[in-house]
Amino acid sequence: MSLLSDLPRDEEKRSLHFIEQIIEEDNLSNKHQGRVHTRFPPEPNGYLHIGHAKSICLNFGVAEKYGGKCNLRFDDTNPEKEEEEYVQSIMEDVRWLGFQWDNEPYYASDYFQQLYEWAVLLIKKGVAYVDDQPQEMISQQRGTPTRPGIESPFRTRSIEENLHLFEAMKRGEFPNGSRVLRAKIDMSSPNMHMRDPVMYRILHAEHHRTGNIWKIYPMYDFAHGQSDYIEGITHSLCTLEFEVHRPLYDWFLDQIIETEYRPRQIEFARLNLSYTVMSKRKLLELVQKGIVKGWDDPRMPTIAGLRRRGYTPASIRNFSDRIGVAKRDNVIDVGLLEFVLREDLNKTTNRVMAVLNPVRLVITNYPEGQTEWVELENNPEDTESGSRHVPFGRELYIEKDDFMIDPPKKYFRLAPDREVRLKGAYVVKAVRYELDDKGELSTIYGVYDPETKSGSGTKQPKVKGTLHWVDASSAVDAEVRLYDRLFMDEDPAGHKDRDALDFLNPDSLVILKNCKVEPSLAQAQIGDTFQFQRIGYFCVDTESQKDALVFNRTVPLRDNWAKLNK
Numbered sequence: 001m002s003l004l005s006d007l008p009r010d011e012e013k014r015s016l017h018f019i020e021q022i023i024e025e026d027n028l029s030n031k032h033q034g035r036v037h038t039r040f041p042p043e044p045n046g047y048l049h050i051g052h053a054k055s056i057c058l059n060f061g062v063a064e065k066y067g068g069k070c071n072l073r074f075d076d077t078n079p080e081k082e083e084e085e086y087v088q089s090i091m092e093d094v095r096w097l098g099f100q101w102d103n104e105p106y107y108a109s110d111y112f113q114q115l116y117e118w119a120v121l122l123i124k125k126g127v128a129y130v131d132d133q134p135q136e137m138i139s140q141q142r143g144t145p146t147r148p149g150i151e152s153p154f155r156t157r158s159i160e161e162n163l164h165l166f167e168a169m170k171r172g173e174f175p176n177g178s179r180v181l182r183a184k185i186d187m188s189s190p191n192m193h194m195r196d197p198v199m200y201r202i203l204h205a206e207h208h209r210t211g212n213i214w215k216i217y218p219m220y221d222f223a224h225g226q227s228d229y230i231e232g233i234t235h236s237l238c239t240l241e242f243e244v245h246r247p248l249y250d251w252f253l254d255q256i257i258e259t260e261y262r263p264r265q266i267e268f269a270r271l272n273l274s275y276t277v278m279s280k281r282k283l284l285e286l287v288q289k290g291i292v293k294g295w296d297d298p299r300m301p302t303i304a305g306l307r308r309r310g311y312t313p314a315s316i317r318n319f320s321d322r323i324g325v326a327k328r329d330n331v332i333d334v335g336l337l338e339f340v341l342r343e344d345l346n347k348t349t350n351r352v353m354a355v356l357n358p359v360r361l362v363i364t365n366y367p368e369g370q371t372e373w374v375e376l377e378n379n380p381e382d383t384e385s386g387s388r389h390v391p392f393g394r395e396l397y398i399e400k401d402d403f404m405i406d407p408p409k410k411y412f413r414l415a416p417d418r419e420v421r422l423k424g425a426y427v428v429k430a431v432r433y434e435l436d437d438k439g440e441l442s443t444i445y446g447v448y449d450p451e452t453k454s455g456s457g458t459k460q461p462k463v464k465g466t467l468h469w470v471d472a473s474s475a476v477d478a479e480v481r482l483y484d485r486l487f488m489d490e491d492p493a494g495h496k497d498r499d500a501l502d503f504l505n506p507d508s509l510v511i512l513k514n515c516k517v518e519p520s521l522a523q524a525q526i527g528d529t530f531q532f533q534r535i536g537y538f539c540v541d542t543e544s545q546k547d548a549l550v551f552n553r554t555v556p557l558r559d560n561w562a563k564l565n566k
């Protein structure tokens, strides 16, 4: 597994990855007249996830770097699983990441007529045939990697009969599954994908764009390379599982191409993240079983989920950049993603004060009814971020955890007879406390020293602890949702005899209803991100309303899991 220490530092110049090397060689040899044209080809059958983000950053990234273009192409050859909702979400996600595709989005379905004509061409060349056998029979005859396959009895059909049958398939004269069109290649090829692969299947299904026009649909392998060719793609980047499809990608192009130009398929390792499931099927199951509250639940590794969680486009692009492009499958520690996110938020978010588990602190020697404004820096990491004024008064809220009745010696927060500084304000000393009928701490009483005001006071005693606080009379109520990893296991989907759902983290969402935040946050808009001082990074949730603020925890300030696992 890749660890934090393996990450190149942000400012370090990285050497070219292998795909950039190929592109530079092609540019040197003038293979495509210096053209670089990539595409990102999602199937609109689910929301995009962080793995897709890696592919987006790579495809759009190299195009940008070499002054080229990148297409967005919906690979919509499978009408039964595809929906317009997914098309919309995919476009939104790509744009949000900061990329713009060349032209309008493309659709494999725009090429159905051309693909059909190419299939007819292959039949006429004698390298494609209609097989009447059921799918199970065809699978059985495929053989195994060590045993050659068996040729179909329909393999030797005449060209005329094939043309006639394929047209009848197209007209919808046969039921689903009754026939397929296959390429006639080699039933004893060591590459199983070359054993007369299926090119077309019969499907009486409504397509999200072409409606009921088509009764036959091309398979991925018969659509992808040709779509690349139609669009003038130079480098067709895909994940490693397609390496074994490459001979077929090239074989289909060989059958139809007469020009010098042809796209080249190049495979890279897919992104796997620890503590995360990334298969669309599994993500759909989480949604359908109500384990999460939708594709954009902040615990989902979808781009929509990460966005709602408070991830920034910059953090995802940096992450993608810094993990590089690998040729071998590997697993990246999800801690790296969180690390890169903190790095970004640390620079860009304002520090504010929020108390998640409030307890009242009354400063008995502070004048009743008085409010003063203390000045606090917005972000020490960003000199241009300025400062703001926060009200301070006689009654405040502090965190319950920041007070202990009977503390050990090294406890530097508040306790009877001990002193702390209230961030940006005064030094206070706790004098006594009250418990409620349940024995829970309800109020702390303390005294302050007016000479100790931060910055301007004449006395600046050295106190070890500084606490965040919120003025009680002006505090704004908020709900805070503490999100954590959805799975407790490093490789939830990697167990032979157990389901990923066995490893759900029961504490992946903890809702705190009675939080108190400083009044400046009443103006916060959906999506705004903040550092709650001493606690972590938070953003305003999409369900937040003017009088019912909801914050999501994006990440805690430090990696709690790293500690737990030591």
Ligand code: ATP
Binding pocket: 040, 041, 042, 043, 044, 045, 050, 051, 052, 054, 055, 237, 238, 239, 269, 270, 271, 272, 278, 280
């Ligand atoms: P499936 O095909 O099972 O529905 P998929 O995740 O491959 O799922 P696609 O929509 O086909 O989904 O993927 C679009 C592009 O994103 C493809 O080029 C694919 O290789 C790439 N991609 C998908 N998952 C990852 C990943 N984990 N890391 C990097 N690239 C990925």
Ligand code: MG
Binding pocket: 043
């Ligand atoms: Mg795929």
